[in-house]
Each structure stands twice: as structure tokens, then as C-alpha cells.
Amino acid sequence: MIKLTINGKAHDIDVEPDTPLLxxxxxxxxxxxxxxxxxxxxxxxxxxxxxxxxxxxxxxPVSEAAGKQITTIEGLAQNNVLHKVQKAWIDLDVPQCxxxxxxxxxxxxxxLKEKPKPSDADIDKxxxxxxxxxxxxxVREGIHAATANA
Amino acid sequence: MNHIxxxxxxxRRSFVVSAAAAGGGLALGFxxxxxxxxxxxxxxxxxxxxxxxxxxxxxxxxxxxxxxxxQGTLTGLAQLFAEELECDWSKVTYEFPTPGQNVARKxxxxxxxxxxxxxxRSSNELVRKAGAAARLMLIEAAANEWKVPAAECTAAxxxxxxxxxxxxxxxxxVAAAAGKLEPPAEIKLKDPKDWKVIGQGKKRLDTPVKVTxxxxxxxxxxxxxxxxxxxxxxxxxxxxxxxxxxxxxxxRNGVKKVVQVxxxxxxxxxxSWWRAKTALDALPIVWDEGENAKVSSASIxxxxxxxxxxxxxxxxxxxxxxxxxxAGAAKKVEAVYGYPYQHPVTLxxxxxxxxYTADKCEVWASTQNGxxxxxxxxxxxxxxxxxCEVYKTFLGGGFGRRSTSHDYVRQAVLIxxxxxxxxxxxxxxxxxxxxxxxxxxxxxxxxxAGFDADxxxxxxxxxxxxxxxxxxxxxxxxxxGRDPATFSGLYPGGPEAAIGYGVPNILVDHSMRNPHIxxxxxxxxxxxxxxIYLESFMDEMAKEMGVDALEFRRKLMxxxxxxxxxxxxxxxKGGWGTPAPQGVFRGLAQHMGFGxxxxxxxxVSVTGNKxxxxxxxxxxxxxxxVNPAQIERQIAGSFVYGLTGLFYGGCTVKDGRIEQENFxxxxxxxxxxxxxxxxxxxxxxxxxxxxxxxxxxxxAAPAVLNAITAATGKxxxxxxxxxxxxxxx
Numbered sequence: 001m002i003k004l005t006i007n008g009k010a011h012d013i014d015v016e017p018d019t020p021l022l023x024x025x026x027x028x029x030x031x032x033x034x035x036x037x038x039x040x041x042x043x044x045x046x047x048x049x050x051x052x053x054x055x056x057x058x059x060x061p062v063s064e065a066a067g068k069q070i071t072t073i074e075g076l077a078q079n080n081v082l083h084k085v086q087k088a089w090i091d092l093d094v095p096q097c098x099x100x101x102x103x104x105x106x107x108x109x110x111x112l113k114e115k116p117k118p119s120d121a122d123i124d125k126x127x128x129x130x131x132x133x134x135x136x137x138x139v140r141e142g143i144h145a146a147t148a149n150a
Numbered sequence: 151m152n153h154i155x156x157x158x159x160x161x162r163r164s165f166v167v168s169a170a171a172a173g174g175g176l177a178l179g180f181x182x183x184x185x186x187x188x189x190x191x192x193x194x195x196x197x198x199x200x201x202x203x204x205x206x207x208x209x210x211x212x213x214x215x216x217x218x219x220x221q222g223t224l225t226g227l228a229q230l231f232a233e234e235l236e237c238d239w240s241k242v243t244y245e246f247p248t249p250g251q252n253v254a255r256k257x258x259x260x261x262x263x264x265x266x267x268x269x270x271r272s273s274n275e276l277v278r279k280a281g282a283a284a285r286l287m288l289i290e291a292a293a294n295e296w297k298v299p300a301a302e303c304t305a306a307x308x309x310x311x312x313x314x315x316x317x318x319x320x321x322x323x324v325a326a327a328a329g330k331l332e333p334p335a336e337i338k339l340k341d342p343k344d345w346k347v348i349g350q351g352k353k354r355l356d357t358p359v360k361v362t363x364x365x366x367x368x369x370x371x372x373x374x375x376x377x378x379x380x381x382x383x384x385x386x387x388x389x390x391x392x393x394x395x396x397x398x399x400x401x402r403n404g405v406k407k408v409v410q411v412x413x414x415x416x417x418x419x420x421x422s423w424w425r426a427k428t429a430l431d432a433l434p435i436v437w438d439e440g441e442n443a444k445v446s447s448a449s450i451x452x453x454x455x456x457x458x459x460x461x462x463x464x465x466x467x468x469x470x471x472x473x474x475x476x477a478g479a480a481k482k483v484e485a486v487y488g489y490p491y492q493h494p495v496t497l498x499x500x501x502x503x504x505x506y507t508a509d510k511c512e513v514w515a516s517t518q519n520g521x522x523x524x525x526x527x528x529x530x531x532x533x534x535x536x537x538c539e540v541y542k543t544f545l546g547g548g549f550g551r552r553s554t555s556h557d558y559v560r561q562a563v564l565i566x567x568x569x570x571x572x573x574x575x576x577x578x579x580x581x582x583x584x585x586x587x588x589x590x591x592x593x594x595x596x597x598x599a600g601f602d603a604d605x606x607x608x609x610x611x612x613x614x615x616x617x618x619x620x621x622x623x624x625x626x627x628x629x630x631g632r633d634p635a636t637f638s639g640l641y642p643g644g645p646e647a648a649i650g651y652g653v654p655n656i657l658v659d660h661s662m663r664n665p666h667i668x669x670x671x672x673x674x675x676x677x678x679x680x681x682i683y684l685e686s687f688m689d690e691m692a693k694e695m696g697v698d699a700l701e702f703r704r705k706l707m708x709x710x711x712x713x714x715x716x717x718x719x720x721x722x723k724g725g726w727g728t729p730a731p732q733g734v735f736r737g738l739a740q741h742m743g744f745g746x747x748x749x750x751x752x753x754v755s756v757t758g759n760k761x762x763x764x765x766x767x768x769x770x771x772x773x774x775x776v777n778p779a780q781i782e783r784q785i786a787g788s789f790v791y792g793l794t795g796l797f798y799g800g801c802t803v804k805d806g807r808i809e810q811e812n813f814x815x816x817x818x819x820x821x822x823x824x825x826x827x828x829x830x831x832x833x834x835x836x837x838x839x840x841x842x843x844x845x846x847x848x849x850a851a852p853a854v855l856n857a858i859t860a861a862t863g864k865x866x867x868x869x870x871x872x873x874x875x876x877x878x879x
Contacts, residue, residue, distance in 0.1 A: 015422070015424075016403065016425075019422075019424050020424065023422060023423060023424035026423075027378065027422040027423055027424070028422060030372060031363070032363070032366075032369070032370035032372065033362070033363015033364065034363070035367075035369070035497070035498070035546070036369065036499065036577075037497050037498075037499075037580065037813075038580045038812055038813045039579065039580055039812070040580075040812055040813070040814060042812065042813035042814055043497065043813055045497055072363065073362065073363035074362070074363045074364075076362075077362065082361070082362075086361040086362065089357070089360075089361040090353075090357050090358060090361055093353055093354050093357050093779065093780075093783070094357075094361075095220075095354075095356075095357055095360040095361065096220030096221070096222070096783065096787060097218075097219050097220030097497070097498075097544070097545060097546055097547050097548075098220065098356070098357075098359075098360030098365050098544065098546075099367060099496075099497045099498045099544075099546030099547060100497050100546075101360055101361060102363050105361060123821060123822075124821060124822030125822070127820075127821050127822075128820050128821075128822075129820075129821075130497065130813065130818050130820065131497075131790075132495055132496065132497045132547050132549070132791070132818070133220040133547065133787045133790075133791075134786060134787030134788070134789065134790025134791055134794075134819070134824075135783070135786075135787060136786075136790060136819075136820075136821040136824035137786045137824060137826075137827055138783060138786070139821060140821060140824070
């Protein structure tokens with residue numbers, strides 16, 4: 001049994017220790033907002049926060065996640081109030097197909113924790129998630145909108 | 151009663167969206183699946199018609215047959231319906247009806263096919279008429295109640311008013327009565343000048359669920375007692391399974407079954423996908439790869455090269471006598487181009503969940519064509535269509551991959567058949583997806599132009615050699631052997647995909663050569679190849695003649711005012727003819743596809759092997775702009791798609807198989823490489839509804855290529871540019 005704390009809730013799960021955190025989250029625990037895209041930490045669709053750090057869960061063994069605070073897209077809103085990135089995403093209609101956006105939003109939320117008002121260069125460096133619909137222009141606008149009052 | 155998905159997750163989605171749309175706040179943190187109360191919330195309310203349910207709380211649930219894969223069709227179609235219904239837009243939500251119900255209800259929702267930019271193009275009239283019919287029925291129900299003539303009543307913002315008496319009633323109060331009336335025989339649609347919802351940049355209806363993780367894609371389906379399957383098909387298309395040693399993985403944790411699927415694939419079923427996948431990786435499989443294993447990119451290229459000069463070819467456009475005119479030309483210009491296989495790469499890999507019993511087979515899947523998926527379920531299960539059903543989800547990208555080939559649905563059903571009663575979720579690994587795609591077909595093109603002594607272009611021969619999509623995917627659609635898609639954007643006229651240049655003698659012909667690699671309708675289809683060839687060559691000819699690239703085109707476009715209008719608009723906003731910033735160079739392109747006219751003006755600078763794309767202006771004339779805000783997003787996204795293809799999108803073939811297995815060898819544009827996109831949406835009306843999800847892709851690459859040539863003097867004629875060492879800065 002491995003003990004995971006996801007969005008503040010404790011889970012005891014029976015998986016092999018080298019199982020990627022992504023599959024524990026999706027298949028074992030049943031939170032499907034975190035997506036599978038590549039399995040090799042290239043696309044970022046699986047991004048979650050592990051102790052506040054943006055982490056590509058497809059390449060992060062569940063054994064390393066034990067005992068840490070894991071936040072998924074489902075846990076980003078607090079007390080039914082959306083995170084400012086989620087709000088900006090709604091205001092600017094950022095998603096298209098939306099499949100990458102859970103990971104994109106989690107990556108941006110982690111960036112804003114480190115840099116409350118990132119420059120374009122900061123964004124370019126930190127946000128490397130793949131969006132096949134090509135929402136990058138709206139993503140950038142969304143980040144700036146989310147941080148306008150920061 | 152409700153005719154929509156029986157999947158509790160789908161009901162949950164409807165419920166959440168309804169709550170958000172009705173301003174009811176967010177529903178977060180609930181358990182999966184939801185109990186009956188939420189499901190009922192989604193299902194209560196009477197049908198006015200098959201198209202719309204209006205609940206007592208005035209929520210308007212519009213049923214959308216076409217698939218939502220990011221292109222915004224869901225919202226656009228809802229706008230078309232709401233325009234005629236005269237409802238309160240803030241009360242609008244949606245449901246996806248099932249293909250099975252469409253069959254059962256005599257195809258009341260028409261076609262489910264969502265590709266070729268057809269979502270709004272081919273169903274706008276049907277949807278608007280359905281909205282108008284529902285409005286007339288609601289009015290009639292109110293008039294009946296008031297015992298006044300319906301003609302004395304009007305509807306606006308979800309309220310019906312009897313003008314003379316001032317009496318009012320809301321839609322929700324008369325919806326049940328309206329649903330019992332006969333639909334009107336005669337329907338008059340609004341004049342476009344009276345549109346209030348169409349033409350507005352309404353917010354997407356699906357955004358709220360896409361920022362919380364609540365949106366349900368095929369990959370997210372969870373059913374009670376569901377098991378998971380991973381699959382490997384023979385890496386060489388056409389090859390088969392020779393043998394596999396199931397005993398080698400017996401006893402692994404969670405593994406339930408090893409199944410051969412058709413002649414060419416093996417699947418492992420387990421209690422989680424990761425266990426299925428790792429067991430499959432450990433399973434020894436021997437393939438019989440067959441004759442196709444001898445094929446390589448080089449062998450395909452040399453076969454296509456022969457086609458460039460082959461005597462026989464299928465003619466797509468013949469105006470005048472190009473061959474004779476070329477023979478007598480004072481000057482000739484010639485260039486040969488080549489375009490690679492490209493993978494559509496939906497970020498959500500192919501997947502489907504199937505549940506089979508002796509008398510019913512149900513599938514949950516991301517599909518661009520629910521009815522084709524349904525037919526696949528019937529064929530694979532052996533059950534007649536009335537005993538089959540497909541529940542559609544959101545798509546994590548479509549890009550043509552999920553339009554015509556439902557190989558993943560077939561496999562899921564065949565696996566589920568081995569475990570009756572147990573739902574099986576089949577998910578392809580990214581590696582399986584990359585190597586078993588339906589690829590943007592490989593073509594080469596020889597351009598030959600003839601000029602008279604006064605530098606007038608008198609003849610143009612466009613010889614395309616290469617793969618036909620339809621010959622493999624829909625052979626019945628070939629026209630006397632010709633694949634009409636091959637000539638996209640090069641036709642002499644018509645509302646779909648006409649060439650934008652008037653040349654007295656034109657010949658466009660195709661030497662069809664079909665390698666074993668599966669071709670597919672990659673987003674934009676053949677306008678992508680054809681626009682690169684034609685628009686690169688336009689610049690090559692202009693340079694040979696010593697004429698400005700815009701002036702050279704304009705001279706040929708006198709009889710093509712719509713092509714010219716978008717080109718002029720892009721050029722003007724792009725600053726063509728004015729000095730560019732130091733080190734920055736511009737390039738132009740225009741083309742027509744899917745009923746829309748598109749043009750681009752790109753600004754790039756080149757440092758060593760790095761191409762910085764600073765800015766692109768995109769102009770589009772789609773006839774009617776249902777949602778200009780979403781069109782702007784489609785334009786921006788199209789540039790990403792097209793430029794990713796130009797720089798990185800090449801699938802190579804070695805020993806008969808696709809070599810690129812994942813994103814480490816098949817790169818894609820990131821946010822740091824994104825140019826500033828400026829959009830011009832310039833609908834010219836005139837009865838043509840053009841597409842917006844695809845056309846702009848085709849001008850992205852040639853505009854940037856022409857700018858690169860302006861910057862470096864080098865002309866690149868084979869792609870992707872990765873092969874020339876170039877990448878995006």
C-alpha cells in the first residue's frame with residue numbers, strides 16, 4: 001500500500017511503486033482531469049503540483065509522491081472559488097479542445113506562485129506544454145490577465 | 151424522457167454546464183459517478199422537438215449533433231439555433247445526441263460528420279430551421295392557451311408576447327404544450343441583417359468545464375467494473391501477428407486476459423492501464439511483417455519522382471492547352487517540391503470504451519463521426535445497428551484522425567466481445583498512436599510555367615505525384631479514378647476550392663501512387679500541400695521575372711476578387727511595401743479552401759539556423775462569420791498547426807514502419823515560438839458558408855517560406871525544414 005495525499009484527501013493505493021503518478025491519479029483514484037499525452041514528460045498534459053512544484057506525473061513514480069501534497073486540476077479551486085488562472089481562462093475563452101489545458105493551467109499556476117507577475121520571457125521559459133489546437137496566444141494573454149492586479 | 155447519453159459522466163457534464171450557464175455557480179469536488187439526483191437534473195424538462203428541451207427553469211438545452219474537438223462548432227451551432235429560437239442566450243446549454251437515436255429518429259439531426267470544416271457549413275440551414283420551427287411551436291402553444299391567433303404573437307429573449315393584449319409567457323411555461331404540436335410546414339428564416347446572436351463573439355459554452363478538469367473526453371470514461379486494455383498492432387501496416395507467448399506474462403499483477411485482435415494486433419487486458427501496458431511491453435510477440443517491410447522513405451520518394459514525368463495522369467483542371475503553350479513559351483520556369491507524411495497528433499491518443507453483451511453493444515468514444523463509429527460498432531460486434539449505440543464525448547483534438555477511421559473503436563469492441571458484460575477501455579499508447587496513424591499523404595509536385603516575350607504568364611502545368619486519400623479511405627468517392635481532394639485549391643472555379651489566378655493555359659494533373667502507409671484527412675487536407683507548392687512557386691516566378699511578389703499575383707487576380715481581397719487585406723495590414731524592422735523580412739500567401747478565402751503576411755528574421763517568426767497577419771473571408779471571436783482563435787491556432795508541420799512535421803518510413811514514435815522525435819511548436827497573430831475576419835456573405843477550422847493552415851507555411859527566402863535568398867522545396875537544420879527561434 002502506498003499513501004498518497006491528493007487535493008488534501010488521503011488515499012491508500014495498491015499499485016507497483018514504479019507506477020507513474022499519472023495512472024494512480026487517473027485509474028486508481030479516479031480523478032480524470034489530469035491527462036495522458038506522451039508518457040515521456042514532453043507535452044505536459046499530465047502536469048500536477050507535488051509539494052507546490054509543477055511536475056509531469058507521467059514520468060514521476062508513485063513511490064516518490066508518497067507523503068507529499070499532490071494537487072490536481074480538480075483541487076486547484078479552493079472552497080468553490082476558482083483559481084485566478086481558471087478565471088482568466090474563462091474570461092478570455094482560452095481552451096479550444098481543452099485536452100492540454102488541465103496541465104497548462106497547473107503549469108501556469110505553479111509559475112505564478114514563483115513569479116507573481118511573469119514577463120513574456122519568463123513565460124517562454126517556464127511554459128513548455130504542448131497545445132495542438134495552438135491556443136498559445138490566448139494562454140499568454142490569459143497569464144497576463146490573471147496577473148494584471150498582482 | 152431523455153434521448154441522450156446514458157453514461158452517468160455525461161449527465162454529470164450536462165449538469166455542470168447547465169449550472170454554470172444558469173449562473174448557479176460551480177459544482178466541484180463531487181464523487182464519481184454522480185447519484186441519480188444530478189442525472190435527473192440533466193434529464194428533466196420536455197422536448198419541444200428533437201432539437202431542444204426547455205426546462206421549467208427556462209434552461210434551453212440545445213442538441214448538437216456535430217462533434218466538438220476545439221473548433222468551436224458546438225457554440226457556433228448553438229448560436230445559429232438560438233438566433234431563430236429567440237431564446238435568452240444566457241440560458242443556453244447543450245447535449246450531444248447519440249448516433250443510435252439519430253437512426254431511431256429517422257436522422258432528425260442530419261449528418262454527424264465533423265470534418266472538412268463542415269460543422270457549420272453543411273448544417274447551418276437545418277439547424278436554423280429547427281430553431282425557427284421550435285419558436286413557432288412555442289408561439290402556437292402560447293396562442294392556443296390565450297385563444298388568439300399565433301400571428302398576433304411574437305417571441306424574444308425567451309418570452310412570448312401577445313402584442314395586442316400585452317400578455318406574456320416564458321418558453322419554459324409552454325414548452326410541454328409546444329412539444330405536443332405538429333411542427334410547422336413552412337419556415338421562413340431571418341434575414342441576415344436581423345441577426346442578433348449570429349455574428350457575435352459569444353463565449354464558448356464548453357469553457358467552464360475545460361478549466362476545472364470536469365470535461366469528459368473518451369479517455370476519461372469510467373464505468374462500474376471497467377477493465378483496461380493496451381494494444382500493439384504490427385508495426386508494419388499490412389503485416390500480421392505470427393505468434394505471442396501469453397504464458398510469459400501470466401500471473402502478473404492485475405492482468406486478466408491476452409487477446410489477439412484481428413489478424414494484426416495483440417491486446418492485454420488488466421485492472422489498470424499501466425498494468426496492461428507494462429504487461430504488453432513484456433509480452434513476446436513475433437510479427438509477420440510481409441512485403442511492406444521493404445518500403446522506405448527513399449523508395450517512396452523515387453516512386454513518386456517517376457510520377458512527375460509519367461505520361462498518364464488524372465486531370466483535375468484543364469484550361470486551354472498548357473503543354474502546347476509551354477512548348478512555345480519564350481521563357482520557362484520550373485521547380486520541384488516534396489511534402490512528407492505528417493501525423494495529425496491528437497493530444498488525446500486514440501481510445502474507446504466498449505461494453506458487449508449478446509444483445510447490445512455500447513461504445514463511448516471521441517469521434518468526429520458518430521454515425522461512422524456506430525457502423526463500426528455494428529460491424530465489429532456482429533449486432534444490428536438498433537442493438538448498438540455510441541456515446542460521444544469531447545474530443546482531445548480531431549484533426550481528421552477521428553473522422554473516417556474508427557480502427558480504435560473496432561479494436562475496443564473486439565476485445566470487449568471476449569469479456570461479455572465487462573466494459574473495456576482500450577487506450578493506445580502514444581507510440582502506438584504515432585506509428586498507426588492516418589497520415590497527411592506524401593506528394594511531390596513539379597511546377598512548370600511559361601512566359602511570353604512580354605513577361606506574361608501564359609501557361610502553368612502543375613503535376614502532382616503521390617498518394618490519394620480517397621483511394622484508400624473512401625474509394626467509392628473517386629471520380630473516374632480521380633481523387634477530387636488532390637486538386638483542392640487548384641480547381642478552375644466553384645465555391646469550394648478554386649485557384650485564385652487567371653492563366654490562359656492551365657493543366658493540373660495527378661499521377662496517383664499509393665504506398666501502403668495509411669493516408670488520412672490531416673487538418674486542412676490537400677490545400678496544405680497545394681498552397682505550399684503554388685504560393686512558393688508564385689514567389690519563384692515573381693523573382694525570375696523581377697517583379698514584386700504582391701504585384702506579380704495581383705496581375706493574375708483580376709477575375710478573382712475574393713482571393714484578391716483577402717490578399718490585399720493581409721498585405722496592407724502586414725505592411726507590405728513599407729520598410730520592415732531591421733533584419734525582418736516579409737512573405738505572402740493566399741489560397742482558397744472549404745469555401746473560405748484566406749491569406750497571410752508573415753514577418754521573419756533568420757539567424758544562423760534559427761527562424762524567428764515575429765508576426766503573422768491572417769485574413770479570412772468565410773462568407774458568414776458566426777462567431778468572430780472564435781474565428782480569430784481558429785486563425786491563431788491554424789498558424790501553430792501549419793508552422794509545426796512546416797518545421798517539424800515529417801514522418802519517415804524505414805523497413806515499412808513509421809520511425810517517429812513520440813514527441814522527442816516529433817517536435818511541436820511551443821509558446822516561446824508563437825508569433826504575434828493579427829486576424830482580419832472579413833465575411834463577404836453571398837450565400838456561401840465557408841469553413842474556419844482548416845483553411846488558414848494552408849497559408850501559414852508558404853507565407854513563412856517566402857519570408858525565409860526573402861531573408862536568406864535560399865528557397866526550400868522539401869519539408870519539414872528540420873531536415874535542412876532549421877528550427878523556430
